[in-house]
Amino acid sequence: MKQTHRNHPTYWAFLLHRISGVLLAIFIPVHLYVLSLAVTDGALLDEFLRWSSTPIVKLMETGMVVMLAAHLTGGLRLLGLEFLGWVSWQKTMVALSVGISLAIGLVFLLNAD
Amino acid sequence: MIQNTVQSETWLWLAQRTSAVVLAVCIAVHLTTMIIAMQGGLSTAEIAGRISGNPMWLVFYGIFLTAVAIHAPIGMRTVLLESTQLSAKRVGLLTMLLGLFVFVLGVRTIFGLYQMVPAS
Amino acid sequence: MTEEMLQVSVWKGDAKGAFVTYQVRRQENQTVLDLVTHIQRHIDPGLSYRFACRVGVCGSCAMTVNGKARWTCRSHVSNVVEDGRIEIRPLESLPIVKDLVVDMTDFFDKWAKAKGSFEPTCSCNDEIAAVSPSDKKRRLADAGIECIGCGVCYAACDVVRWKPDYLGPAAMNRAWTLVNDVRDGGNDERLRAVAGDDGCLSCHSQQSCVERCPQKLNPTMAIAGLKRETIKAALKGKL
Numbered sequence: 109m110k111q112t113h114r115n116h117p118t119y120w121a122f123l124l125h126r127i128s129g130v131l132l133a134i135f136i137p138v139h140l141y142v143l144s145l146a147v148t149d150g151a152l153l154d155e156f157l158r159w160s161s162t163p164i165v166k167l168m169e170t171g172m173v174v175m176l177a178a179h180l181t182g183g184l185r186l187l188g189l190e191f192l193g194w195v196s197w198q199k200t201m202v203a204l205s206v207g208i209s210l211a212i213g214l215v216f217l218l219n220a221d
Numbered sequence: 222m223i224q225n226t227v228q229s230e231t232w233l234w235l236a237q238r239t240s241a242v243v244l245a246v247c248i249a250v251h252l253t254t255m256i257i258a259m260q261g262g263l264s265t266a267e268i269a270g271r272i273s274g275n276p277m278w279l280v281f282y283g284i285f286l287t288a289v290a291i292h293a294p295i296g297m298r299t300v301l302l303e304s305t306q307l308s309a310k311r312v313g314l315l316t317m318l319l320g321l322f323v324f325v326l327g328v329r330t331i332f333g334l335y336q337m338v339p340a341s
Numbered sequence: 342m343t344e345e346m347l348q349v350s351v352w353k354g355d356a357k358g359a360f361v362t363y364q365v366r367r368q369e370n371q372t373v374l375d376l377v378t379h380i381q382r383h384i385d386p387g388l389s390y391r392f393a394c395r396v397g398v399c400g401s402c403a404m405t406v407n408g409k410a411r412w413t414c415r416s417h418v419s420n421v422v423e424d425g426r427i428e429i430r431p432l433e434s435l436p437i438v439k440d441l442v443v444d445m446t447d448f449f450d451k452w453a454k455a456k457g458s459f460e461p462t463c464s465c466n467d468e469i470a471a472v473s474p475s476d477k478k479r480r481l482a483d484a485g486i487e488c489i490g491c492g493v494c495y496a497a498c499d500v501v502r503w504k505p506d507y508l509g510p511a512a513m514n515r516a517w518t519l520v521n522d523v524r525d526g527g528n529d530e531r532l533r534a535v536a537g538d539d540g541c542l543s544c545h546s547q548q549s550c551v552e553r554c555p556q557k558l559n560p561t562m563a564i565a566g567l568k569r570e571t572i573k574a575a576l577k578g579k580l
Contacts, residue, residue: 147333150265227537
């Protein structure tokens, strides 16, 4: 019954930006560690890459790409607001940000082997 | 990041926004590269082959990594300060460690890949 | 015509109080303030609440209605009622004095802390300042000067909720109008006051303030302007 002051697009955009940021902050150390295997244990990395070409992993990677794209596009909206004074069309920009993120995710997924 | 003066907070904020702009460019390059590289499957040899001996990638990933090592810790600092009861000092320390970890791990990998002799 | 009775839950007591539900007959033209007034006059004379003008120009009657901060005199029952129920509680992020009355001290203290007051640079012996209404800075200032300090934006802001020392949208919106006032001489102090984590840099542009402001002001825009000015000041070493 209780609606709150959080029930509007620019707030959801904030939530998405924060959640995607935290997920990325967790993902990146893992990503860099896996990548470091290329130098220290190439065979292990190749095994990992084979495992990661399974559909479920590819789907999770796509999710991470969408998070990255969402954080990026949302961040661009914020930079426009803060540095260029682009205050209008906020809801449209939020919608565009989500749309572009999903599109990028799709391109990633379709190119995944 | 451990101090809490108006000046230090302002510089942190500026570093966050500046690294964000750098990352916007780097991510665009990175995503495109990955989407192309992924076609036909990824392998250690393929990754090493692209980067080894190539100063352009060395510089690119160096800049990319530095920007990440600045942006992620400052971002996590804000999140932790707002959603936990940890002191500003503790949060500053934790996030600096994150940045250091990311940077050191990343630098070793980049240089390692650059110096690798590609497998024949 | 069937008589519809509204279930009106009203907060009674202080922070440790509770909701009390009253039945009020629904009318064709009825505001939430009408409901509160009816309850106090005819059902519970001990109910405490604030109001003054009753016509949407003073901002005194701001309360949280069904989860949203709004002026109760300008909230038509038909626009807020849900399933015949209305929940009325005091504004958030401000200490409750009694029932629907909050202590506005913090709100106005932060206004002062943000240097939201005019610093004159001339005396009454000087010529009246000639500022064209179409001047760029004047237009920026004019966009924010209709704030009447009702506290709705402050109550709607999550950063206010998360950071007790955060200056808040109203104080900074006012600071911005003064930053753009060419007659004002206090900007060095003012930018210092609104910089940092207690000030403009903590705004996440959630824009709940923009959503809720009954005067249709844009504190997010004002705070973004302050961000630019404080960064410029920092780069010039003036912070």
